Amino acid sequence: MSEEKKVDRRGYLKVGAVVVVAGAAAGGYMIGQTGKAPQTTTVTETVTETVAGTGTATQPSQYGDIEEFLSKVSGPYKGQTVRIANESTASGMWLNEFIRPRFEELTGIKIEYEFLGWDDAMRKERLDGAQKSGTYELYYIDEEEIAAEFFENGYIVDWNAFAAQHKDLLWPGYNVADLIAVKYFTYKGMLAGAPFEHFLRTIVYRSDLFNDPNEKADFKAKYGRELQPPTTYDEYAQTAEFFTRPDEDLYGHVCQPNPMSLPCDILIGLATYGVSGGGYTLGRRSSVKNGGMLDSENAIAWLTRYINLLPYGPKGVENFTWDDEGAAWSAGRVAQGWVWTENFAYIEDQEKSPKVAGNVMCTPGITEPKYYRYSTPYAYSDAGCMAMAASGPSKEAAFLWQQYATCQQTNEAQMKALKGVAPRASMLASPLADQLDAQYKTNAYAMIRRLATEGNLMGPFFPIAEEPVARDILWKHVEDAIAGKATPKEVLSAAATEIDDKWKTMGWPDLKGY
Amino acid sequence: MAKFRPWYLLIPAVGLLAFIDLAPFFYTLYLSFQRWIMISPNPVTYIGFDNYQFLVNDAEFLNAFVRGVNFAVISIIIQLVAGLGTAFIMCRKFRGAALFKVILVLPLAIAPVAIGSMWRLMMFPGVGPIPYYLEHYLGFEWNLTGNSEMAFATTILMDTWHWLPLAALILLSGIAGISPSILESAMLDGVSSWQKLRFIYLPLIRFEMLFVVLLRGMDAFRIFDEIWMLTGGGPGGATRYLSVSLYTLILKAWDIGYGAAVSIVYLYVIIVLCWALYQAVMRVSD
Numbered sequence: 001m002s003e004e005k006k007v008d009r010r011g012y013l014k015v016g017a018v019v020v021v022a023g024a025a026a027g028g029y030m031i032g033q034t035g036k037a038p039q040t041t042t043v044t045e046t047v048t049e050t051v052a053g054t055g056t057a058t059q060p061s062q063y064g065d066i067e068e069f070l071s072k073v074s075g076p077y078k079g080q081t082v083r084i085a086n087e088s089t090a091s092g093m094w095l096n097e098f099i100r101p102r103f104e105e106l107t108g109i110k111i112e113y114e115f116l117g118w119d120d121a122m123r124k125e126r127l128d129g130a131q132k133s134g135t136y137e138l139y140y141i142d143e144e145e146i147a148a149e150f151f152e153n154g155y156i157v158d159w160n161a162f163a164a165q166h167k168d169l170l171w172p173g174y175n176v177a178d179l180i181a182v183k184y185f186t187y188k189g190m191l192a193g194a195p196f197e198h199f200l201r202t203i204v205y206r207s208d209l210f211n212d213p214n215e216k217a218d219f220k221a222k223y224g225r226e227l228q229p230p231t232t233y234d235e236y237a238q239t240a241e242f243f244t245r246p247d248e249d250l251y252g253h254v255c256q257p258n259p260m261s262l263p264c265d266i267l268i269g270l271a272t273y274g275v276s277g278g279g280y281t282l283g284r285r286s287s288v289k290n291g292g293m294l295d296s297e298n299a300i301a302w303l304t305r306y307i308n309l310l311p312y313g314p315k316g317v318e319n320f321t322w323d324d325e326g327a328a329w330s331a332g333r334v335a336q337g338w339v340w341t342e343n344f345a346y347i348e349d350q351e352k353s354p355k356v357a358g359n360v361m362c363t364p365g366i367t368e369p370k371y372y373r374y375s376t377p378y379a380y381s382d383a384g385c386m387a388m389a390a391s392g393p394s395k396e397a398a399f400l401w402q403q404y405a406t407c408q409q410t411n412e413a414q415m416k417a418l419k420g421v422a423p424r425a426s427m428l429a430s431p432l433a434d435q436l437d438a439q440y441k442t443n444a445y446a447m448i449r450r451l452a453t454e455g456n457l458m459g460p461f462f463p464i465a466e467e468p469v470a471r472d473i474l475w476k477h478v479e480d481a482i483a484g485k486a487t488p489k490e491v492l493s494a495a496a497t498e499i500d501d502k503w504k505t506m507g508w509p510d511l512k513g514y
Numbered sequence: 515m516a517k518f519r520p521w522y523l524l525i526p527a528v529g530l531l532a533f534i535d536l537a538p539f540f541y542t543l544y545l546s547f548q549r550w551i552m553i554s555p556n557p558v559t560y561i562g563f564d565n566y567q568f569l570v571n572d573a574e575f576l577n578a579f580v581r582g583v584n585f586a587v588i589s590i591i592i593q594l595v596a597g598l599g600t601a602f603i604m605c606r607k608f609r610g611a612a613l614f615k616v617i618l619v620l621p622l623a624i625a626p627v628a629i630g631s632m633w634r635l636m637m638f639p640g641v642g643p644i645p646y647y648l649e650h651y652l653g654f655e656w657n658l659t660g661n662s663e664m665a666f667a668t669t670i671l672m673d674t675w676h677w678l679p680l681a682a683l684i685l686l687s688g689i690a691g692i693s694p695s696i697l698e699s700a701m702l703d704g705v706s707s708w709q710k711l712r713f714i715y716l717p718l719i720r721f722e723m724l725f726v727v728l729l730r731g732m733d734a735f736r737i738f739d740e741i742w743m744l745t746g747g748g749p750g751g752a753t754r755y756l757s758v759s760l761y762t763l764i765l766k767a768w769d770i771g772y773g774a775a776v777s778i779v780y781l782y783v784i785i786v787l788c789w790a791l792y793q794a795v796m797r798v799s800d
Contacts, residue, residue: 123765130552152555258746315640318749319659466554472767476574476751483662483750505549507556 066407069171070106070400077397078108085124086140088115089384090342090418091197095405098417103404109397122146122468129155129389137392138193138402142384147185147192149465156387158190162399169396174403178424180452181383184459193385194406197342197414199421200448201264201380203236203366204329205229205336207441208359209243218242229336229363233272233305236336236366240312243335253312254328254337257482258321265338266306266478267461268380272366273302274373277462279496280470284503287496294474295489295496298371303488305368307481313337318482332356336363340382341420341444348419348440358440362447365456377458379451420444428452466506470499539781545774552768565775575776577751578759579783585666585755586734589673590727596674597681597726604686619679626676630743633672637744658745662752665745669753672740677733681726688722689715720798728791735784756780 086092125139181195219227230236240252279294286292326343332355433445477495550558738757747754764773
């Protein structure tokens, strides 16, 4: 018996050696491939490359003033390091790759980005803020309620106050008020930071499929009306059904219900059904009986619609993250559905998305006529800013980086490179926006301009510091509806009650106080 | 004085242990009596046993606990049975045995987070090869993201894939320790394979089997990384085991006080469970 069980050491060594050599060879090959990553370039080069590559007129960047200014004032901060905790957004990574090197060259200030998943970024920032450990100079913030929370807990400083105290470090040509998302990051008159990204979460469709004569004829024969971009959810559900063809790996709907992501679609959809602020009130109430709207008829109707649309999505859509959603678009698996327009950076890239580049068009916003109230902004206007950490040791250097990363010239290059990002109001009205819309046929800038003009751009949440607690409770229940374990009415009722109870335990006074 | 010397010599080790183990424990215990939601500007407040009182009626906690126990028990049973079978295969001489052993132990060398990602890629509907082949060749739709039972089964399958080699190696050591003379006597007496398993192998490798249960019981009950990567606790909370629930509570909802209370109870349960299993192992060992 023992003789049989003797381990053949030579055999182990032989096989082990083969595995190691094969692994090393594969690893070496892959490292060689990764070594061919895009080269870091200055902003001027990027702008030229991007525009030249698409055959339009080259606008050389006008960096003279701010670059001269930064070179002059940055002397005392040379050698300092600005550490930034940032979600791995397209804009953040673009700034790191293309703008950071030039800034470092100009100022001698080192910029260190730490790119994280949204959850991780928030976790690290909160812990750093609470411990005052000074690990980061800048925190990524992308929602009003987080700005509120960070201000209330003393994690960040007011950008406006800092600018007023450091006028010598503020470039005279810098206009922070022109940044569209400033309003989302202003809490009790304090500004969390200069927003460096701003884009939409919206419904888009494949213009090549919607304009195909055969598709149009088939659709008319089946539904008795013309095939066109949907303007109501009933129309949307019809086109979703029509384009859902698993045999062709084509689907009529996509969204991102993954429990690790934010329940953005739920909250945006609520607004299109006339429920603002996610169904909560500023007085921290969510159930109808307490004055909220989370378990209202409108909210139930929306969640029912949301669940009913899932069968038209690609397999596994119930667990899609925003990356899965973007990948489905990029691969041409979807005819219509949600998207973050910042993902146009790769969806509209001919090399990365050959099947769909030039064929993805934004729809006018969809609302539900039966429930929508015309005073409710319904288009999710997403944004992110870099907020100055109260415990950060190099605030002045961080302040200079914020200006360079969000100045008009950087924003111009950013729009050209990322295609669906619009940080500044003045640039929405510029010929560049129209030029990009015409070039990529997305209609993204026209949509943002129109929604902004109509007052329909909404920040996702009320500035309630405790909102993330409510969000997690809501999501826990919504998951049950997605999995078919409970009805929308049951889950929203349970969520609203639990959230109300939670807010009470968090020190909010009884209803009599409101 | 000399009689106290051994105690003095113990001071550095005890001090280190106190710093590493006891300080966090008592801090967590202290927190469990507070109301502290970190994202709220409200101050930390002493609330006595309120968190524990809430816990015993908290459906989320109780469900997560039961789900975790189910997961651990089913995983361990499968790994014990399959591990025994694998150990018997490893006892035999056959062509490619060395390669078999190397491949078998490879999962043990992979980080849990990588295993979760791998399995997500392999099992994700519409993307993964396993659901694809199951559907195309067997007509069976495996939906990790929309079907609670299938998600639960996938987590067990993944855990078994990861830890079966460990169970097999431990059981192999037990089988290897059985004296050949016992097996030869049994053969001369003409016992069947089943009788050999029932009356020779199983009684003589009881220690190793209990050891597998002890080790895997502790691990399975606190599993987190793989599950978080594979399902994120979904669909509908079907794979939200206690550790996943705890993570959400503390690092997403930032309910530090209540999270501390759950942690203390969780720790207590694991200690009791391990103590019971340890006693069983020791009894068999004696």
